[in-house]
Amino acid sequence: MKNIIAVLAVSTIFAVSSCKKTDSKNTVAAETGEKIETTEQFTVDSVKLSDSTKVNNLLSLKYEAKMLVFPTIKDKSLLDSIYYDKKGIIDFSKQGLQTFLNKDKDEYFASVKEKDNSWINDIARPQSWDTGSFMKLKSNTNDFLQIEYMYSSYEGGAHGNYGFAERVFDLKNKKRVLLKDITTMPKARLEALLTKNINNIPSGTTDSQGAVKNSEMLLIDAIPANDNFYFDDKNLYFHYSPYEIAAFAAGDIIIPVSWEDLKGTLNPQFKERMKIN
Known part of the structure; x- marks a missing residue:
């Protein structure tokens, strides 16, 4: 079976030099008042969170996540599509996404701890349950931004589960392909x-x-x-x-x-x- 760890081992920050897209902006020359066109280079950053907690002596929980941050993308509908799996985000800045991950982590821990305690009786040995979500930049070529989303979870049983979603975004026309x-x-x-x-x-x-x-x-x-x-x-x-x-x-x-x-x-x-x- 393929090695899940290799999928998770993605880089934290993608160098600006690896991305080629530029966004046009109009500025005004101080001397003449004439509008001139400048460019803002496409950049990618990321936020990460890894935390754990104990439910009781037999069960511990782990939360892991990585989200990409796109400081130069301003179109809200495009950003909503990029973060389609994370409902309720209104602040797409680095701090905003970090705040979202903290909230998402707290809600995951609470959702397990608030379950009917009768299921705890079925746990016969120490276990560590986990949930993970990870965004990976595959490429940004010809204004096509390609992102891979990877999800993993384990809540008992013979093995954990994982899955992938691939999305391509047209930065020129501001939409999903x-x-x-x-x-x-x-x-x-x-x-x-x-x-x-x-x-x-x-x-x-x-x-x-x-x-x-x-x-x-x-x-x-x-x-x-x-x-x-x-x-x-x-x-x-x-x-x-x-x-x-x-x-x-x-x-x-x-x-x-x-x-x-x-x-x-x-x-x-x-x-x-x-x-x-």
């Missing part, structure tokens, strides 16, 4: 491509016979094109969380679909902007 903005390929044809390409990225899972293919662990007949996609200069990638299309042992599965495979169905504006031949 949907699949229809990229390709018009019919659903059935895209499903066929996903099925054909499912083993292109090895699962990393092994058994007594050696490596196990993703296709050998499928739980469904047809692989849907989900909303968890991202892209680079070669492929469009669809990301599936454990249990979404395959057994938990398969871990998360990423299926690439090349731009060549999508030839003739790509949105002309997207194709030009990504410089796809």
